[in-house]
Amino acid sequence: MLLDDAELDPVVSVEERQWQQELARPARLVQVGWSVHGEYTIGNHRGVDMVVPEVKAFSEQAFMTLDYVRVYARGRKGRIELIQEGEASVVVGGGRVRSTDALRDARIDIIRRDQHMEPDFDVSLRFVDGASLPDPRAQLLQVDTSDRLVSALFTTGLPLRSARKLRLGPVTAELTFDGQGLRVEGYLSSYRTGATGFVPFFHRAAGGAWRTMPEDGSPVSLAAGGELLAGTAVYRFEVV
Helix, strand or coil, rough: CCCCCCCCEECCCHHHHHHHHHHHHCCEEEEEEEEEEEECCCCCEEECCEECCCCCCCCCCCCCEEEEEEEEEECEEEEEECCCCEEEEEEECEECCECCCCHEEEEEEEEEEECCEEEEEEEEEEEEECCCCCHHHHHHHHCCCHHHHHHHEEEECCCCCCCCEECCCCCCCEECCCCCCEEEEHHHHHCCCCCCECCCEEEEEECCEHHHCCCCCCCECCCCCCEEEEECEEEEEEEC
């Protein structure tokens, strides 16, 4: 998430005019989902645990704050509960349900509307098998970014050799693409919570083991396919 977002607006949104530029940059950071261990609420605003941004067609467009779905997971057990019927749905076996314990069989669809408030496209979320996460009891709630409209909501483009300051979950960091890899630095002040405390912030190479970010704030480099986990948010670094 860019730090130049309107902080006074509780609803998180992405302007359509930014999409083409962000997706066309030579590298990008894509939020692929969330690590879920415990109970969390999914909505469109800063007051929830997991945010699905709105699409802003024009600068004056305003949105209501909405809570869509509540999810719970611990190990192999969990539950999904629909909160906002009409703006989201929980689908199991082709039918819509109000709640389910069958995490692996369920799909969460969240409607994104056009400037006339007509349904435009859905953001689909699923719990996936076999995802490796630092917390062995956590499950990955994955965003289906195969649709470019959905991908645009969860993608931040990275220019060549120019640092970009981003908010990654609870962490603020500077990210620089050097033409081959990604350098992550400037995160220590938001990473450290006290003399010995730190918020969850991890990195890993593609297919590798998760490692905590250095507690002295040293820069970390990622190659394409590398991932970051900040708070609950999981990101993948891609080179176009």
